[in-house]
Amino acid sequence: MSIPRFWREIRQRYKGIGVECGNCGRVFFPPRSICPDCRRESLGKMNEREIVGKGKVITYTEVHEPMPDFRMQAPYTMVMVEMDEGVRMTGQLVDFEPEKVGYGMEVEAVLRKLGEESPSGIIYYGYKFRPCP
Protein backbone atom coordinates (compact mmCIF):
# COMPACT_ATOMS: atom_id res chain seq x y z
CA MET A 1 0.00 0.00 0.00
CA SER A 2 1.42 3.40 -0.99
CA ILE A 3 2.70 5.80 1.70
CA PRO A 4 -0.01 8.48 1.31
CA ARG A 5 -2.73 5.83 1.19
CA PHE A 6 -1.62 4.52 4.56
CA TRP A 7 -0.70 7.91 6.04
CA ARG A 8 -4.11 9.50 5.43
CA GLU A 9 -5.76 6.87 7.66
CA ILE A 10 -3.26 7.16 10.51
CA ARG A 11 -5.72 8.68 12.99
CA GLN A 12 -8.05 5.75 12.47
CA ARG A 13 -5.39 3.07 12.48
CA TYR A 14 -3.39 4.41 15.47
CA LYS A 15 -6.12 5.95 17.63
CA GLY A 16 -9.36 4.32 16.51
CA ILE A 17 -11.10 7.55 15.56
CA GLY A 18 -14.58 6.79 14.24
CA VAL A 19 -17.79 8.81 14.07
CA GLU A 20 -21.14 8.88 15.81
CA CYS A 21 -24.37 9.83 14.05
CA GLY A 22 -25.78 12.91 15.76
CA ASN A 23 -29.26 11.86 14.75
CA CYS A 24 -29.51 8.23 15.93
CA GLY A 25 -26.35 7.76 17.98
CA ARG A 26 -25.03 4.82 15.96
CA VAL A 27 -21.24 4.63 15.91
CA PHE A 28 -19.21 3.86 12.79
CA PHE A 29 -15.64 2.79 12.20
CA PRO A 30 -13.97 3.70 9.90
CA PRO A 31 -15.69 7.11 9.70
CA ARG A 32 -18.56 7.59 7.25
CA SER A 33 -19.77 10.98 6.05
CA ILE A 34 -23.38 9.79 6.03
CA CYS A 35 -25.32 7.43 8.31
CA PRO A 36 -26.90 4.62 6.24
CA ASP A 37 -29.90 4.56 8.60
CA CYS A 38 -30.59 8.32 8.79
CA ARG A 39 -28.98 9.48 5.52
CA ARG A 40 -30.20 13.09 4.90
CA GLU A 41 -30.89 13.72 8.60
CA SER A 42 -27.30 12.78 9.48
CA LEU A 43 -25.60 15.24 7.11
CA GLY A 44 -23.25 17.53 9.02
CA LYS A 45 -23.94 15.65 12.25
CA MET A 46 -21.42 12.83 11.97
CA ASN A 47 -19.26 13.71 14.97
CA GLU A 48 -15.87 12.24 15.82
CA ARG A 49 -15.95 9.45 18.37
CA GLU A 50 -12.97 7.49 19.67
CA ILE A 51 -13.33 3.73 19.77
CA VAL A 52 -11.85 2.84 23.15
CA GLY A 53 -10.71 -0.57 21.99
CA LYS A 54 -12.50 -3.11 24.17
CA GLY A 55 -14.89 -5.70 22.78
CA LYS A 56 -15.89 -9.32 22.33
CA VAL A 57 -14.96 -11.84 19.64
CA ILE A 58 -17.93 -12.79 17.45
CA THR A 59 -16.12 -15.03 14.96
CA TYR A 60 -12.57 -16.15 14.20
CA THR A 61 -10.40 -18.21 11.87
CA GLU A 62 -6.86 -19.56 11.74
CA VAL A 63 -5.29 -18.49 8.44
CA HIS A 64 -2.95 -21.04 6.83
CA GLU A 65 -2.80 -19.46 3.35
CA PRO A 66 -1.73 -15.90 4.23
CA MET A 67 -1.68 -12.49 2.59
CA PRO A 68 1.81 -11.74 1.22
CA ASP A 69 2.70 -9.37 4.11
CA PHE A 70 1.78 -12.01 6.69
CA ARG A 71 3.68 -14.95 5.21
CA MET A 72 6.16 -15.15 8.11
CA GLN A 73 3.34 -15.28 10.67
CA ALA A 74 1.21 -18.09 9.19
CA PRO A 75 -0.68 -19.74 10.67
CA TYR A 76 -2.20 -16.67 12.36
CA THR A 77 -5.62 -15.98 13.80
CA MET A 78 -8.07 -13.36 12.55
CA VAL A 79 -11.05 -12.22 14.58
CA MET A 80 -14.10 -10.03 14.14
CA VAL A 81 -14.74 -8.08 17.30
CA GLU A 82 -17.88 -6.30 18.42
CA MET A 83 -16.58 -3.25 20.25
CA ASP A 84 -18.29 -1.82 23.33
CA GLU A 85 -19.40 1.14 21.15
CA GLY A 86 -21.38 -1.31 18.93
CA VAL A 87 -19.13 -1.22 15.85
CA ARG A 88 -17.40 -4.32 14.55
CA MET A 89 -13.77 -4.49 13.47
CA THR A 90 -11.59 -7.10 11.76
CA GLY A 91 -8.07 -7.72 13.03
CA GLN A 92 -5.42 -10.19 14.02
CA LEU A 93 -5.49 -11.86 17.44
CA VAL A 94 -2.13 -11.95 19.26
CA ASP A 95 -0.67 -12.97 22.64
CA PHE A 96 -3.30 -15.63 23.23
CA GLU A 97 -3.59 -19.29 24.14
CA PRO A 98 -5.13 -21.07 21.14
CA GLU A 99 -7.45 -23.28 23.19
CA LYS A 100 -9.08 -20.19 24.72
CA VAL A 101 -10.17 -18.56 21.46
CA GLY A 102 -13.94 -18.54 21.12
CA TYR A 103 -17.17 -16.61 21.06
CA GLY A 104 -17.51 -13.89 23.58
CA MET A 105 -13.78 -13.84 24.36
CA GLU A 106 -13.03 -10.37 25.75
CA VAL A 107 -10.28 -8.59 23.84
CA GLU A 108 -8.62 -5.18 23.68
CA ALA A 109 -6.99 -3.37 20.77
CA VAL A 110 -3.21 -2.87 20.85
CA LEU A 111 -0.93 -0.93 18.51
CA ARG A 112 1.34 -3.29 16.60
CA LYS A 113 3.35 -3.56 13.40
CA LEU A 114 1.20 -4.75 10.50
CA GLY A 115 3.82 -4.90 7.77
CA GLU A 116 6.42 -2.93 5.90
CA GLU A 117 6.84 -1.47 2.43
CA SER A 118 10.27 -3.10 2.00
CA PRO A 119 13.28 -3.83 4.24
CA SER A 120 14.23 -0.12 4.02
CA GLY A 121 10.71 1.25 3.48
CA ILE A 122 8.13 2.59 5.88
CA ILE A 123 6.59 0.36 8.53
CA TYR A 124 2.83 0.04 8.70
CA TYR A 125 1.40 0.17 12.21
CA GLY A 126 -2.15 -0.42 13.25
CA TYR A 127 -4.40 -2.26 15.67
CA LYS A 128 -4.42 -5.92 16.55
CA PHE A 129 -6.36 -7.55 19.37
CA ARG A 130 -5.24 -9.44 22.47
CA PRO A 131 -7.17 -11.07 25.30
CA CYS A 132 -8.11 -8.71 28.14
CA PRO A 133 -6.00 -9.41 31.20
Add this chain to the structure above:
Amino acid sequence: MMRKVAIIGIGETKIGELWESSLRDLGIQAGLEAIRDAGITGEEIDKIYIGNMSAGRLINQELIAPLIADYVGLCETPSVRIEAGGASGGVALAEGYMAVASGMSDIVVVGGAEKMTDVGDEEARNILCSTADREWESVFGATFDSLYAMMARYHMEVHGTTREQMAHVAVKNHYNGARNPNAQFRREIAPEMVLNAPPVSTPLGVFDCAPLSDGAAAVILCPGEMAESYNGKPVRLLGFGMGGDHIAVHDRREMDTMRSTSLAAEKAFCMSGKEPGDMDFAEVHDNYTISEIMAIEDLGFFAKGQGGPATLRGDTALDSKISVNTSGGLKAKGQPVGAVGINQAVEAVSQLRGKAGDRQVKDAEFGLTHNLGGTGGCAVVHIYGRWE
Protein backbone atom coordinates in the same frame (compact mmCIF):
# COMPACT_ATOMS: atom_id res chain seq x y z
CA MET B 1 -43.41 -1.57 -22.51
CA MET B 2 -40.47 -3.89 -22.09
CA ARG B 3 -39.82 -6.60 -24.66
CA LYS B 4 -39.41 -10.26 -23.75
CA VAL B 5 -35.85 -11.57 -23.99
CA ALA B 6 -34.55 -14.93 -25.22
CA ILE B 7 -31.15 -16.61 -25.21
CA ILE B 8 -30.53 -18.17 -28.61
CA GLY B 9 -26.89 -19.22 -28.45
CA ILE B 10 -24.26 -20.38 -25.96
CA GLY B 11 -20.52 -20.96 -26.08
CA GLU B 12 -18.03 -21.98 -23.43
CA THR B 13 -14.36 -22.90 -23.19
CA LYS B 14 -13.08 -25.68 -21.04
CA ILE B 15 -12.27 -24.29 -17.58
CA GLY B 16 -8.96 -24.89 -15.86
CA GLU B 17 -5.30 -23.98 -15.91
CA LEU B 18 -5.17 -23.25 -19.61
CA TRP B 19 -1.50 -22.44 -20.10
CA GLU B 20 -1.72 -22.43 -23.90
CA SER B 21 -4.58 -19.88 -24.08
CA SER B 22 -4.57 -16.13 -23.54
CA LEU B 23 -7.57 -14.06 -22.40
CA ARG B 24 -8.02 -13.06 -26.02
CA ASP B 25 -7.99 -16.72 -27.18
CA LEU B 26 -10.56 -17.70 -24.57
CA GLY B 27 -12.88 -14.81 -25.38
CA ILE B 28 -12.73 -15.57 -29.09
CA GLN B 29 -13.38 -19.29 -28.62
CA ALA B 30 -16.45 -18.77 -26.43
CA GLY B 31 -17.80 -15.89 -28.53
CA LEU B 32 -17.47 -17.66 -31.87
CA GLU B 33 -19.03 -20.82 -30.50
CA ALA B 34 -22.06 -18.84 -29.24
CA ILE B 35 -22.43 -16.98 -32.54
CA ARG B 36 -22.26 -20.27 -34.45
CA ASP B 37 -24.76 -21.89 -32.06
CA ALA B 38 -27.27 -19.07 -32.56
CA GLY B 39 -26.73 -18.93 -36.29
CA ILE B 40 -26.42 -15.14 -36.37
CA THR B 41 -24.05 -13.10 -38.52
CA GLY B 42 -21.57 -10.55 -37.21
CA GLU B 43 -23.43 -7.65 -38.89
CA GLU B 44 -26.51 -8.36 -36.80
CA ILE B 45 -24.74 -7.83 -33.47
CA ASP B 46 -25.71 -4.47 -31.94
CA LYS B 47 -23.68 -4.59 -28.74
CA ILE B 48 -21.16 -6.69 -26.82
CA TYR B 49 -20.91 -6.82 -23.01
CA ILE B 50 -18.03 -8.65 -21.35
CA GLY B 51 -17.86 -9.49 -17.65
CA ASN B 52 -14.32 -9.46 -16.29
CA MET B 53 -13.03 -8.88 -12.77
CA SER B 54 -9.44 -7.78 -13.09
CA ALA B 55 -7.68 -8.10 -16.44
CA GLY B 56 -5.82 -4.90 -15.50
CA ARG B 57 -4.04 -6.63 -12.66
CA LEU B 58 -4.09 -10.24 -13.85
CA ILE B 59 -2.69 -9.61 -17.35
CA ASN B 60 -1.96 -5.84 -17.37
CA GLN B 61 -4.57 -5.28 -20.05
CA GLU B 62 -7.51 -2.90 -19.90
CA LEU B 63 -10.08 -2.13 -22.60
CA ILE B 64 -10.56 -5.86 -23.06
CA ALA B 65 -14.05 -5.66 -24.59
CA PRO B 66 -12.87 -3.84 -27.73
CA LEU B 67 -9.81 -6.12 -27.76
CA ILE B 68 -11.90 -9.30 -27.87
CA ALA B 69 -14.40 -7.70 -30.28
CA ASP B 70 -11.50 -6.79 -32.54
CA TYR B 71 -10.21 -10.36 -32.68
CA VAL B 72 -13.61 -11.88 -33.41
CA GLY B 73 -13.71 -9.57 -36.42
CA LEU B 74 -16.11 -7.01 -34.97
CA CYS B 75 -13.86 -4.06 -34.18
CA GLU B 76 -16.57 -1.51 -35.07
CA THR B 77 -19.26 -3.07 -32.85
CA PRO B 78 -19.87 -1.18 -29.57
CA SER B 79 -18.47 -3.16 -26.67
CA VAL B 80 -17.94 -2.58 -22.98
CA ARG B 81 -16.49 -4.46 -20.03
CA ILE B 82 -18.56 -4.81 -16.87
CA GLU B 83 -16.80 -5.14 -13.51
CA ALA B 84 -18.66 -6.30 -10.41
CA GLY B 85 -16.03 -8.60 -8.88
CA GLY B 86 -17.23 -12.19 -8.95
CA ALA B 87 -20.62 -11.00 -10.20
CA SER B 88 -19.15 -9.35 -13.32
CA GLY B 89 -20.63 -11.98 -15.66
CA GLY B 90 -24.07 -11.89 -14.07
CA VAL B 91 -24.19 -8.10 -14.07
CA ALA B 92 -23.08 -8.07 -17.73
CA LEU B 93 -26.02 -10.40 -18.47
CA ALA B 94 -28.38 -8.02 -16.67
CA GLU B 95 -27.03 -5.12 -18.77
CA GLY B 96 -27.55 -7.17 -21.94
CA TYR B 97 -31.08 -8.01 -20.83
CA MET B 98 -31.89 -4.31 -20.34
CA ALA B 99 -30.45 -3.41 -23.75
CA VAL B 100 -32.71 -5.94 -25.49
CA ALA B 101 -35.79 -5.50 -23.29
CA SER B 102 -35.69 -1.73 -23.69
CA GLY B 103 -35.59 -1.93 -27.49
CA MET B 104 -32.21 -0.19 -27.71
CA SER B 105 -30.58 -3.33 -29.15
CA ASP B 106 -31.81 -6.46 -30.89
CA ILE B 107 -28.91 -8.90 -30.99
CA VAL B 108 -26.55 -8.66 -28.01
CA VAL B 109 -23.54 -10.82 -27.17
CA VAL B 110 -22.82 -11.17 -23.45
CA GLY B 111 -19.51 -12.79 -22.61
CA GLY B 112 -17.44 -13.37 -19.52
CA ALA B 113 -13.72 -14.05 -19.47
CA GLU B 114 -10.95 -14.30 -16.90
CA LYS B 115 -7.29 -15.35 -17.25
CA MET B 116 -5.97 -16.02 -13.74
CA THR B 117 -2.92 -18.24 -14.15
CA ASP B 118 -0.60 -15.73 -15.83
CA VAL B 119 0.21 -14.54 -12.28
CA GLY B 120 1.23 -16.79 -9.39
CA ASP B 121 -1.40 -18.32 -7.14
CA GLU B 122 -0.61 -16.02 -4.20
CA GLU B 123 -0.89 -12.94 -6.41
CA ALA B 124 -4.16 -14.18 -7.96
CA ARG B 125 -5.63 -14.65 -4.48
CA ASN B 126 -4.40 -11.20 -3.46
CA ILE B 127 -6.09 -9.69 -6.53
CA LEU B 128 -9.33 -11.55 -5.73
CA CYS B 129 -9.07 -10.05 -2.25
CA SER B 130 -9.38 -6.61 -3.88
CA THR B 131 -13.13 -7.32 -4.01
CA ALA B 132 -13.18 -7.24 -0.20
CA ASP B 133 -12.35 -3.97 1.64
CA ARG B 134 -8.61 -3.51 1.11
CA GLU B 135 -8.17 -0.72 3.66
CA TRP B 136 -10.24 -2.15 6.54
CA GLU B 137 -10.09 -5.93 6.08
CA SER B 138 -7.10 -7.23 4.15
CA VAL B 139 -4.56 -4.66 5.39
CA PHE B 140 -5.01 -6.27 8.80
CA GLY B 141 -4.30 -9.75 7.44
CA ALA B 142 -7.73 -10.90 6.33
CA THR B 143 -7.57 -13.07 3.22
CA PHE B 144 -10.62 -13.60 0.99
CA ASP B 145 -10.76 -17.19 2.31
CA SER B 146 -10.63 -15.97 5.92
CA LEU B 147 -13.64 -13.69 5.50
CA TYR B 148 -15.75 -16.61 4.26
CA ALA B 149 -14.21 -18.79 6.98
CA MET B 150 -15.42 -16.34 9.62
CA MET B 151 -18.92 -16.39 8.09
CA ALA B 152 -18.75 -20.21 8.18
CA ARG B 153 -17.71 -20.24 11.84
CA TYR B 154 -20.54 -17.86 12.66
CA HIS B 155 -23.06 -19.99 10.76
CA MET B 156 -21.82 -23.08 12.62
CA GLU B 157 -22.12 -21.31 15.96
CA VAL B 158 -25.57 -19.81 15.39
CA HIS B 159 -27.27 -22.61 13.43
CA GLY B 160 -25.29 -25.69 14.34
CA THR B 161 -24.10 -26.17 10.75
CA THR B 162 -21.42 -28.87 10.70
CA ARG B 163 -18.22 -29.56 8.79
CA GLU B 164 -19.82 -32.74 7.49
CA GLN B 165 -22.74 -30.79 6.01
CA MET B 166 -20.34 -28.37 4.35
CA ALA B 167 -18.27 -31.28 3.01
CA HIS B 168 -21.33 -32.63 1.25
CA VAL B 169 -21.58 -29.46 -0.83
CA ALA B 170 -18.16 -30.25 -2.29
CA VAL B 171 -18.95 -33.96 -2.68
CA LYS B 172 -22.18 -33.22 -4.59
CA ASN B 173 -20.58 -30.57 -6.80
CA HIS B 174 -17.69 -32.88 -7.69
CA TYR B 175 -20.24 -35.61 -8.54
CA ASN B 176 -21.94 -33.18 -10.95
CA GLY B 177 -18.65 -31.80 -12.26
CA ALA B 178 -17.52 -35.31 -13.13
CA ARG B 179 -20.45 -35.31 -15.60
CA ASN B 180 -19.54 -31.96 -17.22
CA PRO B 181 -16.99 -32.13 -20.07
CA ASN B 182 -15.99 -28.47 -19.54
CA ALA B 183 -15.37 -28.81 -15.78
CA GLN B 184 -11.92 -28.28 -14.30
CA PHE B 185 -12.25 -31.16 -11.80
CA ARG B 186 -13.95 -34.23 -13.21
CA ARG B 187 -13.39 -36.58 -10.29
CA GLU B 188 -15.84 -37.64 -7.63
CA ILE B 189 -14.62 -37.19 -4.07
CA ALA B 190 -15.56 -38.72 -0.72
CA PRO B 191 -16.58 -36.65 2.34
CA GLU B 192 -13.43 -37.83 4.16
CA MET B 193 -11.27 -36.17 1.51
CA VAL B 194 -12.93 -32.84 2.26
CA LEU B 195 -12.76 -33.29 6.03
CA ASN B 196 -9.12 -34.41 6.02
CA ALA B 197 -7.82 -31.85 3.49
CA PRO B 198 -5.15 -29.37 4.61
CA PRO B 199 -6.60 -26.22 6.20
CA VAL B 200 -6.81 -23.00 4.18
CA SER B 201 -8.49 -20.85 6.80
CA THR B 202 -10.25 -22.84 9.52
CA PRO B 203 -12.88 -24.26 9.39
CA LEU B 204 -12.38 -24.21 5.59
CA GLY B 205 -9.95 -26.67 4.01
CA VAL B 206 -8.66 -27.05 0.47
CA PHE B 207 -11.78 -28.90 -0.70
CA ASP B 208 -14.08 -26.20 0.72
CA CYS B 209 -12.61 -23.63 -1.69
CA ALA B 210 -13.21 -23.25 -5.42
CA PRO B 211 -10.08 -23.02 -7.60
CA LEU B 212 -9.01 -19.85 -9.43
CA SER B 213 -9.30 -20.72 -13.10
CA ASP B 214 -8.98 -19.58 -16.69
CA GLY B 215 -12.06 -19.68 -18.86
CA ALA B 216 -14.66 -17.82 -20.88
CA ALA B 217 -18.28 -18.19 -21.84
CA ALA B 218 -20.77 -16.30 -24.00
CA VAL B 219 -24.50 -16.14 -24.66
CA ILE B 220 -26.49 -14.46 -27.44
CA LEU B 221 -29.64 -12.49 -26.52
CA CYS B 222 -32.45 -11.39 -28.81
CA PRO B 223 -36.04 -10.15 -28.47
CA GLY B 224 -38.54 -12.94 -27.78
CA GLU B 225 -40.48 -12.27 -30.99
CA MET B 226 -37.32 -12.86 -33.08
CA ALA B 227 -36.11 -15.94 -31.22
CA GLU B 228 -37.54 -18.57 -33.51
CA SER B 229 -36.02 -17.08 -36.65
CA TYR B 230 -32.53 -18.29 -35.67
CA ASN B 231 -30.95 -21.75 -35.54
CA GLY B 232 -30.26 -21.98 -31.82
CA LYS B 233 -33.01 -23.47 -29.67
CA PRO B 234 -34.22 -20.51 -27.59
CA VAL B 235 -34.59 -20.28 -23.82
CA ARG B 236 -36.59 -17.58 -22.06
CA LEU B 237 -34.82 -15.11 -19.78
CA LEU B 238 -37.75 -14.29 -17.54
CA GLY B 239 -36.25 -11.70 -15.26
CA PHE B 240 -33.40 -10.66 -13.02
CA GLY B 241 -32.70 -8.82 -9.80
CA MET B 242 -29.68 -7.19 -8.23
CA GLY B 243 -28.98 -6.50 -4.59
CA GLY B 244 -26.27 -4.89 -2.51
CA ASP B 245 -24.84 -4.90 0.99
CA HIS B 246 -21.94 -3.42 2.97
CA ILE B 247 -18.68 -4.37 1.24
CA ALA B 248 -16.92 -5.28 4.52
CA VAL B 249 -18.27 -8.37 6.27
CA HIS B 250 -17.95 -6.80 9.74
CA ASP B 251 -20.34 -3.98 8.78
CA ARG B 252 -23.24 -6.37 8.12
CA ARG B 253 -25.85 -6.69 10.82
CA GLU B 254 -26.10 -10.45 10.23
CA MET B 255 -23.12 -12.56 9.23
CA ASP B 256 -25.03 -15.79 8.57
CA THR B 257 -26.93 -14.31 5.65
CA MET B 258 -26.19 -12.45 2.40
CA ARG B 259 -28.67 -9.61 2.29
CA SER B 260 -27.60 -8.85 -1.29
CA THR B 261 -28.70 -12.34 -2.34
CA SER B 262 -32.14 -12.17 -0.73
CA LEU B 263 -32.75 -8.69 -2.20
CA ALA B 264 -31.70 -9.86 -5.67
CA ALA B 265 -33.87 -12.98 -5.43
CA GLU B 266 -36.90 -11.02 -4.25
CA LYS B 267 -36.67 -8.72 -7.29
CA ALA B 268 -36.00 -11.55 -9.75
CA PHE B 269 -38.94 -13.64 -8.52
CA CYS B 270 -41.21 -10.58 -8.60
CA MET B 271 -40.16 -9.64 -12.15
CA SER B 272 -40.57 -13.18 -13.50
CA GLY B 273 -43.76 -13.98 -11.58
CA LYS B 274 -42.14 -17.14 -10.22
CA GLU B 275 -41.42 -18.51 -6.76
CA PRO B 276 -38.54 -20.54 -5.32
CA GLY B 277 -40.80 -23.63 -5.42
CA ASP B 278 -41.17 -23.29 -9.21
CA MET B 279 -37.45 -23.82 -9.80
CA ASP B 280 -36.20 -27.20 -10.97
CA PHE B 281 -32.53 -26.28 -10.68
CA ALA B 282 -30.27 -23.50 -9.45
CA GLU B 283 -26.69 -22.56 -10.23
CA VAL B 284 -25.49 -20.78 -7.08
CA HIS B 285 -22.22 -19.02 -6.28
CA ASP B 286 -20.38 -21.76 -4.35
CA ASN B 287 -16.96 -20.13 -4.22
CA TYR B 288 -16.79 -21.80 -0.79
CA THR B 289 -18.91 -24.65 0.55
CA ILE B 290 -20.46 -22.33 3.15
CA SER B 291 -21.46 -19.94 0.34
CA GLU B 292 -23.73 -22.57 -1.21
CA ILE B 293 -25.36 -23.29 2.15
CA MET B 294 -26.01 -19.58 2.72
CA ALA B 295 -27.21 -19.11 -0.89
CA ILE B 296 -29.82 -21.90 -0.86
CA GLU B 297 -31.19 -20.37 2.35
CA ASP B 298 -31.12 -16.75 1.17
CA LEU B 299 -32.68 -17.64 -2.21
CA GLY B 300 -35.67 -19.09 -0.36
CA PHE B 301 -35.19 -22.81 -1.08
CA PHE B 302 -34.62 -23.65 2.58
CA ALA B 303 -35.21 -21.84 5.87
CA LYS B 304 -32.25 -20.08 7.50
CA GLY B 305 -30.12 -22.69 9.22
CA GLN B 306 -31.59 -25.57 7.19
CA GLY B 307 -29.19 -25.34 4.22
CA GLY B 308 -26.64 -27.66 5.85
CA PRO B 309 -29.07 -30.41 6.92
CA ALA B 310 -30.83 -30.21 3.51
CA THR B 311 -27.50 -30.69 1.72
CA LEU B 312 -26.60 -33.66 3.92
CA ARG B 313 -30.03 -35.25 3.26
CA GLY B 314 -29.41 -34.97 -0.50
CA ASP B 315 -32.18 -32.42 -1.12
CA THR B 316 -29.88 -30.44 -3.43
CA ALA B 317 -28.53 -33.39 -5.42
CA LEU B 318 -29.35 -34.02 -9.07
CA ASP B 319 -33.11 -34.65 -9.54
CA SER B 320 -33.98 -34.15 -5.89
CA LYS B 321 -36.04 -31.33 -4.31
CA ILE B 322 -33.95 -28.69 -6.12
CA SER B 323 -30.92 -29.64 -8.22
CA VAL B 324 -28.19 -27.24 -7.13
CA ASN B 325 -25.06 -26.64 -9.19
CA THR B 326 -25.67 -29.33 -11.77
CA SER B 327 -22.65 -27.97 -13.69
CA GLY B 328 -20.34 -28.78 -10.79
CA GLY B 329 -20.51 -25.18 -9.61
CA LEU B 330 -17.49 -23.02 -9.00
CA LYS B 331 -16.12 -25.80 -6.81
CA ALA B 332 -15.76 -28.44 -9.54
CA LYS B 333 -16.55 -26.70 -12.82
CA GLY B 334 -14.04 -24.02 -11.87
CA GLN B 335 -13.91 -20.32 -11.07
CA PRO B 336 -12.81 -17.96 -13.86
CA VAL B 337 -14.06 -15.15 -11.62
CA GLY B 338 -15.51 -12.60 -14.04
CA ALA B 339 -16.91 -15.32 -16.33
CA VAL B 340 -18.77 -17.27 -13.64
CA GLY B 341 -22.13 -15.56 -14.21
CA ILE B 342 -22.05 -16.49 -17.90
CA ASN B 343 -20.87 -20.04 -17.17
CA GLN B 344 -23.96 -20.32 -15.00
CA ALA B 345 -26.20 -18.98 -17.80
CA VAL B 346 -24.68 -21.53 -20.21
CA GLU B 347 -25.59 -24.32 -17.79
CA ALA B 348 -29.14 -22.96 -17.37
CA VAL B 349 -29.63 -22.91 -21.16
CA SER B 350 -28.18 -26.43 -21.54
CA GLN B 351 -30.58 -27.73 -18.89
CA LEU B 352 -33.63 -26.02 -20.40
CA ARG B 353 -32.73 -27.25 -23.88
CA GLY B 354 -32.50 -30.76 -22.46
CA LYS B 355 -28.87 -30.94 -23.60
CA ALA B 356 -27.06 -31.36 -20.27
CA GLY B 357 -26.13 -34.99 -20.93
CA ASP B 358 -25.40 -37.12 -17.87
CA ARG B 359 -26.27 -34.28 -15.52
CA GLN B 360 -29.63 -33.43 -17.14
CA VAL B 361 -32.40 -32.51 -14.69
CA LYS B 362 -35.51 -34.47 -15.70
CA ASP B 363 -38.18 -32.27 -17.36
CA ALA B 364 -36.42 -29.06 -16.32
CA GLU B 365 -38.85 -26.20 -16.89
CA PHE B 366 -37.54 -23.30 -14.79
CA GLY B 367 -34.12 -22.52 -13.35
CA LEU B 368 -32.18 -19.81 -11.57
CA THR B 369 -28.62 -18.52 -11.50
CA HIS B 370 -27.09 -16.67 -8.53
CA ASN B 371 -23.85 -14.76 -8.94
CA LEU B 372 -22.04 -13.02 -6.06
CA GLY B 373 -19.54 -10.18 -6.03
CA GLY B 374 -16.85 -9.94 -3.35
CA THR B 375 -17.86 -11.38 0.01
CA GLY B 376 -21.50 -10.52 -0.75
CA GLY B 377 -21.25 -6.79 -1.46
CA CYS B 378 -23.36 -7.37 -4.55
CA ALA B 379 -25.45 -10.20 -5.96
CA VAL B 380 -27.42 -10.80 -9.12
CA VAL B 381 -30.08 -13.45 -9.76
CA HIS B 382 -31.53 -14.45 -13.16
CA ILE B 383 -34.54 -16.66 -13.83
CA TYR B 384 -34.90 -18.77 -16.98
CA GLY B 385 -37.72 -20.80 -18.51
CA ARG B 386 -38.08 -23.46 -21.18
CA TRP B 387 -39.21 -22.09 -24.55
CA GLU B 388 -42.30 -24.21 -25.22
